[in-house]
Amino acid sequence: MPSMLDAVVVGAGPNGLTAAVELARRGFSVALFEAKGTVGGGSRTEELTLPGFRHDPCAAAHPLGVNSPAFRGMPLDRYGLEWLHPELPMAHPFPDGTAAVLARSVAETAASFGPRDAGAYRRLVEPFLPKWDRLLRDFMSLPATALPRDPVALARFGLAGLPPSTWLTRRFRDDRAKALISGLVAHVIAPLNGFATGAVGLVFALAAHAAGWPVARGGSQAIADALAAYLKDLGGAVHTDYEVKRLDDLPPARAYVFDTSPAALARIAGLGRYYDGYRYGAGVFKIDYALDGPVPWTAQEARRAGTVQIGSSSAEIGTALHAASRAGRAPEKPFLITVQPGVVDPSRAPEGKHVFWAYGHVPNGWDGDLTDAIERQLERFAPGFRDLVLARATAGPPQLAVRNANYVGGDIACGAAAGLQLLLRPKLSLSPYTTPHPAVFLCSSATPPGPGVHGMSGHNAARAVWRRLRRA
Ligand SMILES: Cc1cc2nc3c(=O)[nH]c(=O)nc-3n(C[C@H](O)[C@H](O)[C@H](O)COP(=O)(O)OP(=O)(O)OC[C@H]3O[C@@H](n4cnc5c(N)ncnc54)[C@H](O)[C@@H]3O)c2cc1C
Numbered sequence: 001m002p003s004m005l006d007a008v009v010v011g012a013g014p015n016g017l018t019a020a021v022e023l024a025r026r027g028f029s030v031a032l033f034e035a036k037g038t039v040g041g042g043s044r045t046e047e048l049t050l051p052g053f054r055h056d057p058c059a060a061a062h063p064l065g066v067n068s069p070a071f072r073g074m075p076l077d078r079y080g081l082e083w084l085h086p087e088l089p090m091a092h093p094f095p096d097g098t099a100a101v102l103a104r105s106v107a108e109t110a111a112s113f114g115p116r117d118a119g120a121y122r123r124l125v126e127p128f129l130p131k132w133d134r135l136l137r138d139f140m141s142l143p144a145t146a147l148p149r150d151p152v153a154l155a156r157f158g159l160a161g162l163p164p165s166t167w168l169t170r171r172f173r174d175d176r177a178k179a180l181i182s183g184l185v186a187h188v189i190a191p192l193n194g195f196a197t198g199a200v201g202l203v204f205a206l207a208a209h210a211a212g213w214p215v216a217r218g219g220s221q222a223i224a225d226a227l228a229a230y231l232k233d234l235g236g237a238v239h240t241d242y243e244v245k246r247l248d249d250l251p252p253a254r255a256y257v258f259d260t261s262p263a264a265l266a267r268i269a270g271l272g273r274y275y276d277g278y279r280y281g282a283g284v285f286k287i288d289y290a291l292d293g294p295v296p297w298t299a300q301e302a303r304r305a306g307t308v309q310i311g312s313s314s315a316e317i318g319t320a321l322h323a324a325s326r327a328g329r330a331p332e333k334p335f336l337i338t339v340q341p342g343v344v345d346p347s348r349a350p351e352g353k354h355v356f357w358a359y360g361h362v363p364n365g366w367d368g369d370l371t372d373a374i375e376r377q378l379e380r381f382a383p384g385f386r387d388l389v390l391a392r393a394t395a396g397p398p399q400l401a402v403r404n405a406n407y408v409g410g411d412i413a414c415g416a417a418a419g420l421q422l423l424l425r426p427k428l429s430l431s432p433y434t435t436p437h438p439a440v441f442l443c444s445s446a447t448p449p450g451p452g453v454h455g456m457s458g459h460n461a462a463r464a465v466w467r468r469l470r471r472a
Contacts, residue, residue: 004252005029006469010244010268011259011444013041013406017227018070018455019257019443022462024234028469031251032236035243038221039228041259041404042412043453045219049290049391052350056220057288057395057403058412060339060357061307063089063207064452065223066214069137070459079226082217084344086306089213091299092180093381095312099299100176102184102208109209112301113177120171125205128157132210139203140449140456142423143430161199165190168198175313181205182317183309186335188451189281189361190417191325192318197422213306215341219348223453244268247440254472255465257441259458261406261414262426269440278426278446281417282324283397283410285334285370286359290391294354295340297382306343310336310358310377324361325418334360334373353390364409365397406444413451414444423448433461434468441465 006028009020016032017039024030038044042058049055065071066083090102101112106125110118128135131153138148139157148154160168165185169178182192184204190197207213216222228238244250247269258265262275294303302308311317312333320331342354349355360374371394378385395403397410406414415425425446426432432447443461445451 002029004254005031006253007255007257007465008033008250008253009257009259010250011041011406012039012224012228012238012240013259013444014043014223014227014453014455015443015445015458016041016257016259017224017231018458019259019462019465020236021074021227021231021234022459023465024231024236026466028466030231030236032231032238033242033244033250034238034240035405037241039238039240040221040224041406043220043224045221048288048393053290053353053355054219054348055288055355055357055393056341059220059453060215060341061213062216062223062453063204063213064454066211067136067207068454068456069140070455074230076223076226076230079229081222081226083214084217085212085214086304086344088301088305089208090307090309091302091305092183092309093297093299093302094176095380097298099301100180101301101305102180102205104209104212106209113172114174117172117174117177121177124160124171125202125209128153128202128206129209132206139199140454141460142448143432157199157202161202162196163198164193164195165197165201166193168201169314178314179311179317180309182314183311183335186317186321186361187337188417188422189321189325189413190422191321194418195420195422215306215339215345217345217347220453254469255439255441257443257461257465259444261408261444262442262446263408264405265435265440265442269435269437271435271437274436275426279416279421280364280408280411281413281415282361283364283366283400284359284412285362285374285394285396286357286400287371287374288393289356289389290349291354291356292388292390293352294342295356295382296384296388299381302381304343306339306341308338308340310338310381321361324363328363330362330366330368330370330373331360332373333377334370336360336374336377362397362410364411366410367396367398369394370396415446417450422450425450431464433464438468
């Protein structure tokens with residue numbers, strides 16, 4: 001290791017790894033320090049239940065990863081990353097046994113909303129698709145210091161997306177499209193009537209049409225492992241089992257880049273109350289299942305989808321989100337996001353068996369048990385589900401916060417996605433990656449574009465770092 005490194009990165013989540021890679025590939029010397037025994041953060045795979053069952057304890061479905069401009073700019077396939085696409089990216093079943101779907105094809109998706117809403121859906125998404133690559137790059141670089149690549153498309157997207165999702169769903173007459181889009185907004189734990197939540201729904205839908213919602217072959221660990229292997233080939237060093245508590249724990253460097261929560265960064269770097277205004281949001285209660293067979297969904301579409309949303313109506317989803325984020329109680333009928341990688345990746349479990357996960361939202365720091373409520377919801381849409389359970393691993397907010405210090409109070413988005421904080425995080429600033437300390441930077445999902453395995457916060461932060469290093 002040189003006596004003075006160019007950059008030290010703290011935290012080997014997708015954003016920390018991406019920041020380290022972006023700096024190393026530009027010739028800077030980089031070392032990365034991770035508290036846990038393996039790299040990955042929210043992109044890990046572990047045998048959480050029984051031998052041979054490979055679970056993703058956090059992220060499993062990757063609409064943002066496969067679409068990510070940062071990941072697309074790296075040769076991650078050479079380091080073992082392979083995206084596997086389920087026949088349907090996502091399905092949203094209803095109690096009558098039918099389902100709306102988010103398919104690769106706009107026409108198939110629109111048809112699943114019924115004849116009264118098919119045209120409205122096509123008119124909503126089709127204008128954006130030809131410009132998707134530039135649009136996504138512009139959106140994921142906000143608040144941009146550089147000029148948008150396509151300011152007209154971005155402005156049009158802003159007109160549709162900046163109002164609350166409840167405005168966006170007013171275009172639809174029936175509840176099928178409304179429920180599916182409300183569920184998409186809930187992926188970032190945003191209130192349905194919140195500022196810019198329309199954009200969240202649109203990004204997830206457009207991502208499905210543009211590039212799908214794949215899983216990574218073998219599990220999400222493959223994404224982190226590919227990033228770490230690429231980093232090492234570029235000369236970067238990776239140290240695990242190394243929790244950073246103070247800046248003095250780190251070797252001398254010209255820049256320190258933190259893939260941590262703002263609260264942890266303030267503590268470690270002595271930034272005082274700088275991030276005191278930053279709010280953390282609702283937590284989640286997650287269950288990883290080892291199953292004796294595939295989930296027996298009543299709706300056939302759900303049997304072909306990688307991700308399945310469970311919420312019988314937009315109202316039920318809104319009520320569940322409100323209970324967890326505003327009313328401070330666990331929802332009676334939680335809205336569930338579930339992922340079944342086995343529909344496309346048999347390597348996750350012994351022959352004929354499956355891994356499956358589901359989570360619902362609960363108040364920040366909640367320490368109850370949501371297992372029964374989650375399984376009652378699953379039984380509504382997949383009768384007989386409980387009979388297939390071989391083993392389950394549950395994790396509520398306290399356990400999630402132990403798994404990863406960034407999940408403050410079980411908030412897997414590392415900060416509430418509500419109000420302006422959805423887009424402008426961790427503070428109202430045009431340079432959210434810099435801090436009052438000139439050598440200290442933040443690159444976690446507490447910075448734009450926010451939660452998800454996409455590496456774009458790390459990519460954007462690395463840009464701020466190399467500009468500063470080159471100026472110096
Ligand atoms: C249950 C669950 C389901 C999810 N599902 C999806 C999904 O399907 N698709 C998707 O795209 N996203 C999903 N996410 C969100 C996604 O995992 C995160 O948004 C993403 O991992 C954030 O990346 P990050 O690099 O900012 O931080 P993280 O991935 O959280 O990584 C931070 C890393 O920093 C380390 N660290 C923290 N403090 C220190 C310290 N002081 N010293 C050293 N190391 C430290 C942590 O150990 C961790 O490894 C899910 C998350 C959870 C928990």
